[in-house]
Amino acid sequence: MRGPANAEEASATTPRRGSIRLGLLGCGTVGGGVLELCAANARWLEGRVGAPLEVRRVLVRDPRKERVAACDPSWITTRPEDVVDDPEIDIVVEVMGGEEAALELVERAIAAGKGVVTANKLLLAKHGPRLVDLAIARGTDLAFEGAVGGGIPIIRTLREAFASDWVERLAGIVNGTCNYVLGRMREGGLGLDEAVREAQAKGYAEADPSLDTGGHDAAHKLCVLAMLAFGARVPASALHVEGIEGIEERDHRYAERFGYVIKHLAIGRDFGDAIELRVHPTLIPKTSVLANVSGVLNAILLEGRALGPCMLYGRGAGDLPTAVSVVSDILDVGRSIVAGASGLLTRGIAMEPRPLKPQEDVETRYYLRLSAPERPGLMARIAGGLGELGVSLEQMVQPERPTAPGDPVDIVVITHVAREGNVTAALERMRTEGLFAAPPRLYRIEVS
Amino acid sequence: MRGPANAEEASATTPRRGSIRLGLLGCGTVGGGVLELCAANARWLEGRVGAPLEVRRVLVRDPRKERVAACDPSWITTRPEDVVDDPEIDIVVEVMGGEEAALELVERAIAAGKGVVTANKLLLAKHGPRLVDLAIARGTDLAFEGAVGGGIPIIRTLREAFASDWVERLAGIVNGTCNYVLGRMREGGLGLDEAVREAQAKGYAEADPSLDTGGHDAAHKLCVLAMLAFGARVPASALHVEGIEGIEERDHRYAERFGYVIKHLAIGRDFGDAIELRVHPTLIPKTSVLANVSGVLNAILLEGRALGPCMLYGRGAGDLPTAVSVVSDILDVGRSIVAGASGLLTRGIAMEPRPLKPQEDVETRYYLRLSAPERPGLMARIAGGLGELGVSLEQMVQPERPTAPGDPVDIVVITHVAREGNVTAALERMRTEGLFAAPPRLYRIEVS
Numbered sequence: 001m002r003g004p005a006n007a008e009e010a011s012a013t014t015p016r017r018g019s020i021r022l023g024l025l026g027c028g029t030v031g032g033g034v035l036e037l038c039a040a041n042a043r044w045l046e047g048r049v050g051a052p053l054e055v056r057r058v059l060v061r062d063p064r065k066e067r068v069a070a071c072d073p074s075w076i077t078t079r080p081e082d083v084v085d086d087p088e089i090d091i092v093v094e095v096m097g098g099e100e101a102a103l104e105l106v107e108r109a110i111a112a113g114k115g116v117v118t119a120n121k122l123l124l125a126k127h128g129p130r131l132v133d134l135a136i137a138r139g140t141d142l143a144f145e146g147a148v149g150g151g152i153p154i155i156r157t158l159r160e161a162f163a164s165d166w167v168e169r170l171a172g173i174v175n176g177t178c179n180y181v182l183g184r185m186r187e188g189g190l191g192l193d194e195a196v197r198e199a200q201a202k203g204y205a206e207a208d209p210s211l212d213t214g215g216h217d218a219a220h221k222l223c224v225l226a227m228l229a230f231g232a233r234v235p236a237s238a239l240h241v242e243g244i245e246g247i248e249e250r251d252h253r254y255a256e257r258f259g260y261v262i263k264h265l266a267i268g269r270d271f272g273d274a275i276e277l278r279v280h281p282t283l284i285p286k287t288s289v290l291a292n293v294s295g296v297l298n299a300i301l302l303e304g305r306a307l308g309p310c311m312l313y314g315r316g317a318g319d320l321p322t323a324v325s326v327v328s329d330i331l332d333v334g335r336s337i338v339a340g341a342s343g344l345l346t347r348g349i350a351m352e353p354r355p356l357k358p359q360e361d362v363e364t365r366y367y368l369r370l371s372a373p374e375r376p377g378l379m380a381r382i383a384g385g386l387g388e389l390g391v392s393l394e395q396m397v398q399p400e401r402p403t404a405p406g407d408p409v410d411i412v413v414i415t416h417v418a419r420e421g422n423v424t425a426a427l428e429r430m431r432t433e434g435l436f437a438a439p440p441r442l443y444r445i446e447v448s
Numbered sequence: 449m450r451g452p453a454n455a456e457e458a459s460a461t462t463p464r465r466g467s468i469r470l471g472l473l474g475c476g477t478v479g480g481g482v483l484e485l486c487a488a489n490a491r492w493l494e495g496r497v498g499a500p501l502e503v504r505r506v507l508v509r510d511p512r513k514e515r516v517a518a519c520d521p522s523w524i525t526t527r528p529e530d531v532v533d534d535p536e537i538d539i540v541v542e543v544m545g546g547e548e549a550a551l552e553l554v555e556r557a558i559a560a561g562k563g564v565v566t567a568n569k570l571l572l573a574k575h576g577p578r579l580v581d582l583a584i585a586r587g588t589d590l591a592f593e594g595a596v597g598g599g600i601p602i603i604r605t606l607r608e609a610f611a612s613d614w615v616e617r618l619a620g621i622v623n624g625t626c627n628y629v630l631g632r633m634r635e636g637g638l639g640l641d642e643a644v645r646e647a648q649a650k651g652y653a654e655a656d657p658s659l660d661t662g663g664h665d666a667a668h669k670l671c672v673l674a675m676l677a678f679g680a681r682v683p684a685s686a687l688h689v690e691g692i693e694g695i696e697e698r699d700h701r702y703a704e705r706f707g708y709v710i711k712h713l714a715i716g717r718d719f720g721d722a723i724e725l726r727v728h729p730t731l732i733p734k735t736s737v738l739a740n741v742s743g744v745l746n747a748i749l750l751e752g753r754a755l756g757p758c759m760l761y762g763r764g765a766g767d768l769p770t771a772v773s774v775v776s777d778i779l780d781v782g783r784s785i786v787a788g789a790s791g792l793l794t795r796g797i798a799m800e801p802r803p804l805k806p807q808e809d810v811e812t813r814y815y816l817r818l819s820a821p822e823r824p825g826l827m828a829r830i831a832g833g834l835g836e837l838g839v840s841l842e843q844m845v846q847p848e849r850p851t852a853p854g855d856p857v858d859i860v861v862i863t864h865v866a867r868e869g870n871v872t873a874a875l876e877r878m879r880t881e882g883l884f885a886a887p888p889r890l891y892r893i894e895v896s
Contacts, residue, residue: 037612037754048611048796050789145609151755153601153609161593161601163496164485164775289761292740297757306485306772307599309745310762313737320754327612339787341498348496 019054020334023083025105026096027058027076030119030146032068033323034093038330039070045327049334057083059096084108091333093326094118103127110134110142115333115342119146119322125220129233132349139343141336143329148224149174151321152314154300156328158228159348165304167229170268171282171446174221176296176316177205177212178244178264182281183294186252186261192245204296214243215264215279222266226277229302230270232354234277240359242280246441251369254399254412255283260367261291265446276357283367283445360421365394365445368413368427371438374402382411385430389422391415408437414445467502468782471531473553474544475506475524478567478594480516481771482541486778487518493775497782505531507544532556539781541774542566543594551575558582558590563781563790567594567770573668577681580797587791589784591777596672597622599769600762601776602748606676607796613752615677618716619730619894622669624744624764625653625660626692626712630729631742634700634709640693652744662691663712663727670714674725677750678718680802682725688807690728694889699817702847702860703731708815709739713894724805731815731893808869813842813893816861816875819886822850830859833878837870839863856885862893 022038024031038045038053046052058075059082060067067076077083084092084105092109094116096102102123109116110131118124124131124147135142145155158167173179177199184195196213199205211217219241226232244264255262260283269276284291289311293299298316303309315321336342372378383393395414402409415423427440470486472479486493486501494500506523507530508515515524525531532540532553540557542564544550550571557564558579566572571579572595583590593603606615621627625647632643644661647653659665667689674680692712703710708731717724732739737759741747746764751757763769784790820826831841843862850857863871875888 033754041612044798045612047798048792050792151609151752151758153605153758156604156608157601160604160780161599161773161776163779164489164493165772287740287742289737289740292735292737294735299759304599304769304772306481306768308763308766308769310599310601310760311747312758312760314758315756318756321756324613324752324754325609328609331611332608335789335792336787339784339789339792341783341787341789344496344498344783344787350492350495 019052020049020337021054021056021088021090022330023057023059023086023089023092024055025059025080025083025092025094025102027060027067027071028095029319030322030326031058031093031095032071033319034095034326035070036068037323037327045331048331050338051334053330053334056089057086059083080105084112084114089114090337091115091117091330093330094120095326099123099126106131107134110138110140113138113140115141115143115337117143117326117329117333119144119326121147121220121224124148124224125236128224128227129351132227132346132351135346136343141333141342141345143333143345145329146322146325148221149298149300149312150315150317151324152298152300152312152316153325153328154225154312155228157310157312158225158302159345162302162304162307163348165306166270167302168270168305169303170225170229170300171290172221172225172266172300173263173290173293173298174266174300174316175212175218175264176298177209178218179293179298180204180296181213182244182247182262182264185247185249189249191249192247213245215241218264218266218279222268222277222279225266225300226268226275227351228349229268230275230354231349231351232275232277233351234354234356238356240278240280244281247281250410251441251443254369254410255367257399258395258414259286260284260445261286262443263290265290267446271357274355274357276362278359278362281443283443285447360419360424362420363417364420365417365447366415366423367443367445368415369441370411370413370436371408372411372436373406374409375406379411381435382413382430385435386413386415386423386426389426391418391423391426467500468497468785469502469504469536469538470778471505471507471534471537471540472503473507473528473531473540473542473550475508475515475519476543477767478770478774479506479541479543480519481767482543482774483518484516485771485775493779496779498786499782501778501782504537505534507531528553532560532562537562538785539563539565539778541778542568543774547571547574554579555582558586558588561586561588563589563591563785565591565774565777565781567592567774569595569668569672572596572672573684576672576675577799580675580794580799583794584791589781589790589793591781591793593777594770594773596669597746597748597760598763598765599772600746600748600760600764601773602673602760603676604776605758605760606673606750607793610750610752610755611796613754614718615750616718616753617751618673618677618748619738620673620714620748621711621738621741621746622714622748622764623660623666623712624746625657626666627741627746628652628744629661630692630695630710630712633695633697637697639697640695661693663689666712666714666727670716670725670727673714673748674716674723675799676797677716678723678802679797679799680723680725681799682802682804686804688726688728692729695729698858699889699891702817702858703815705847706843706862707734708732708893709734710891711738713738715894719805722803722805724810726807726810729891731891733895808867808872810868811865812868813865813895814863814871815891815893816863817889818859818861818884819856820859820884821854822857823854827859829883830861830878833883834861834863834871834874837874839866839871839874
């Protein structure tokens with residue numbers, strides 16, 4: 001697809017070696033896309049790497065299945081050892097997905113000193129720090145641009161562009177399913193279940209959507225991002241994670257009234273002595289750049305101490321974007337091998353134990369939706385209950401009239417910055433006093 | 449600023465060399481920032497490069513001037529040859545700005561086989577292709593992330609993330625002054641001159657703002673982007689360039705009425721057989737991501753054939769963001785040198801002669817603001833005049849009543865996609881027939 005590259009000049013000036021030999025684990029839509037991109041851009045990639053890329057082996061489960069034209073039948077094998085144990089293979093490209101089998105093969109490839117490129121998010125989220133450690137110890141490279149954010153070059157931006165900066169904050173729309181569902185609720189007036197069913201019908205949500213709508217997929221991605229942005233070695237299970245299941249259509253209407261939209265965000269902050277990592281529905285101003293990221297698109301906002309804000313936006317998933325990211329990693333790892341400098345990319349990921357701030361110590365602003373039977377002095381009672389714990393209010397409204405006198409009404413509160421533990425304690429105290437007709441809802445507000 | 453890096457492990461596994469020795473040309477705010485970032489992140493950068501970075505020389509004009517604490521007085525020199533002719537210097541960092549002197553020193557550094565990092569936009573826009581050719585021929589690297597888009601990692605994204613993709617289109621808000629002025633006109637209801645004066649007062653516009661408001665700065669940046677995105681060797685003088693000077697406050701009101709905002713965009717398209725490069729005020733939908741890039745921020749939207757849309761957003765200018773970009777380039781170039789693979793980064797910029805589509809052959813949608821004395825049949829006459837040349841209309845409105853009967857009124861036309869030559873020919877024909885009370889205004893519409 002690219003125009004003619006300077007392959008001849010390349011060969012003339014870089015240390016000569018035969019070729020960079022690739023072994024693929026898997027040949028589904030991403031793997032097939034990788035083979036096609038490598039074939040279509042062969043001369044261009046050769047110029048960039050300093051040696052031709054040569055596919056040696058492609059591991060598949062079913063050798064009789066039809067493959068893309070770029071897949072030479074002679075490469076096909078069903079034996080993993082033909083890829084990970086072949087000393088002639090320089091880079092193992094893991095595009096098989098899943099956890100156990102992929103983990104074992106990636107570990108074997110690293111142990112054999114091969115460069116590894118993977119697009120496996122689950123693998124990275126669960127075993128990323130350990131695999132990075134293994135690669136650093138073995139002096140080889142582990143690259144995974146395709147595993148997070150699909151075609152968004154977030155990994156190399158964190159690794160390269162922020163090399164001399166300090167990421168103070170990140171906030172990302174990293175789950176396309178949640179973003180689609182919230183968008184349809186807000187713009188189409190759909191209920192949550194209806195929006196999820198629509199996402200399923202369009203192929204944007206799984207039959208069991210809970211990994212997405214429960215926030216766990218976003219938490220996995222936040223762990224990988226935190227590894228690069230904050231050098232943090234944090235398991236997904238340690239994060240505060242909320243999904244979008246509790247959001248109701250009226251929350252969108254109320255948020256709109258205050259100039260906000262509700263987005264499902266993965267948020268990280270670095271305070272130096274501790275970091276904050278949390279995944280939850282968040283109110284952000286309608287005019288912020290993240291507010292206008294629509295449909296299944298993803299976006300990640302980074303705040304560097306020196307760079308200031310930097311946002312990357314694009315397709316967070318999809319076979320072709322992921323294949324492009326995998327090829328960009330093959331190029332990086334291949335270039336390191338040609339240069340005799342394997343391991344240099346991965347060594348940049350310097351991880352340390354980073355204490356995680358407890359969620360009750362988080363300080364931000366809050367949107368509270370409280371349901372209580374209407375009576376004189378109700379608003380004063382709520383304001384007083386929050387004030388007792390030092391939570392001060394920016395706004396407090398009763399957006400709708402009750403159906404009949406004494407019926408429960410919604411009271412919506414927007415707080416100033418407060419410690420989360422104080423907000424939840426105040427709500428709990430009022431709840432035990434029988435003030436509420438339904439459990440209070442709390443969503444956080446991010447201002448920038 | 450970064451936490452402890454794995455500098456010791458780095459030294460153990462990479463080919464051992466003394467250090468990567470830097471010479472700076474200039475020590476203003478960007479240069480000072482580079483020295484400070486290098487000092488503050490020394491161990492971290494050493495781990496990433498595979499060797500320590502060591503500053504040898506800093507060229508300044510006035511040796512008595514106070515410098516940042518990170519600048520050792522013993523480095524200071526006023527003789528350029530101490531930097532570019534010293535065989536012990538590996539990388540020359542050009543942060544002096546200007547054109548002639550910088551060009552001569554960068555050429556000498558490249559000729560001496562040194563890696564060159566520059567943040568000089570003017571130099572790149574005017575001499576980029578030739579300097580890239582020189583670097584490729586000499587087998588050394590020329591890196592310039594800091595020269596375009598300040599802290600936005602657009603150069604490395606085009607070079608690395610899109611390595612196996614094809615950029616079909618780019619659209620960028622690349623001039624902060626124009627973006628600020630248009631934003632204040634739209635949101636603050638200011639006139640153009642008033643908004644420019646405000647920008648000057650805030651330090652966002654030069655005393656002579658015409659390089660920015662005339663679109664020439666954006667055209668320079670588009671040339672550099674086109675070199676990487678389309679492999680195009682195109683002088684800025686060949687581009688179709690319009691500034692924001694003709695925009696009136698009512699254009700913002702009319703655009704708003706149709707659901708658009710007006711942004712000053714640099715636009716590039718690749719049609720395979722030809723490319724399109726143009727800089728002009730553009731109407732884009734209010735809900736598009738570029739529409740919400742406010743103030744002096746910049747954003748560049750890339751559309752890859754495989755990757756789909758990818759947007760990068762951040763501070764397009766500023767000393768600190770630029771310094772971070774310069775250091776990220778020093779890291780890349782230094783790593784290549786340590787690996788014995790100098791020239792590999794730059795060789796990826798494969799330029800070819802690319803024919804530029806004449807502006808009259810551009811096909812897009814148009815916003816036309818026409819002023820004509822009100823009379824029966826006026827709208828029919830305009831619709832007919834456009835229709836005669838095959839330009840079909842989507843909407844046509846007279847947004848305001850005339851002050852007195854027979855006074856000129858504004859007629860605003862939104863066309864369907866049309867060939868620009870036909871639109872301008874139709875307008876010219878109506879103009880010569882004396883239909884208009886003032887020269888017609890034409891602005892282009894981009895839908896995505």
